[in-house]
Amino acid sequence: MFWFMQGLCFLPVFLVIWSSSTFVTSYLIAIFRKDVDLIFPYISDTGANPPESCIFGLMTFISACAGAATMYARYKFVEKLNEGARVVRPCLNKSALVLGMLSCFSMCIVATFQETTITKVHDAGALLFFVSGVLYIIIQSVISYPFGSSTGVFRARVVISIIAALAFFPTVICAFFVKQTTLHRDKGDQDYPFHVASAVCEWVVAFSFVCFFLTYIDDFKLFTLRVHTEFEDLS
Incomplete structure (x- = not known):
């Protein structure tokens, strides 16, 4: 058996590959069609115009579905490990699941409502x-140690989380100072430095969030999920 066929590790593997391909594919098409600048466009800029907007929307929806499946599997994995130990509070595990599903839903919003059409949404x-x-x-990351993951995996998750958290703030703060919403920017624009900082972050x-799921691979080799069908006699 190949390693990616062990347990459910194909879920995070597919999620990482597909999500990365989504960003790269829409970027390359947008660059080829000269719809965006080569250097430092927003991710949403690369999926603003057709045909890349159609591809970006479809691939992002598939990524959201794969993400939801992966997050739910992770939730059930932690729940199963926690049955006897009670190391992790169930509310913490459920909170992570809710936030994960919310992020997947918001991905669909981003892909469906392009920034050049309905900007506020x-x-x-x-x-x-x-x-x-x-x-x-x-x-x-908080759940990971000392529960269900090795020290190396825990440290990797902490590092990725710190990078994502630190990059999040300049992404949002600098975006407030970006006044223009055009897909092509000029270096002489007054808000160009804020655009660059926000886009890079x-x-x-985005890639920190995607790469985080690489740390799930070893855990997902250890378990599978099964669906049980039960018939109820309503007569």
């Missing part, structure tokens, strides 16, 4: 995604 979805996503990986947060 798009920005609200993006903010919700970053807030809920960063909080999710922070809580999962946005990419850092």
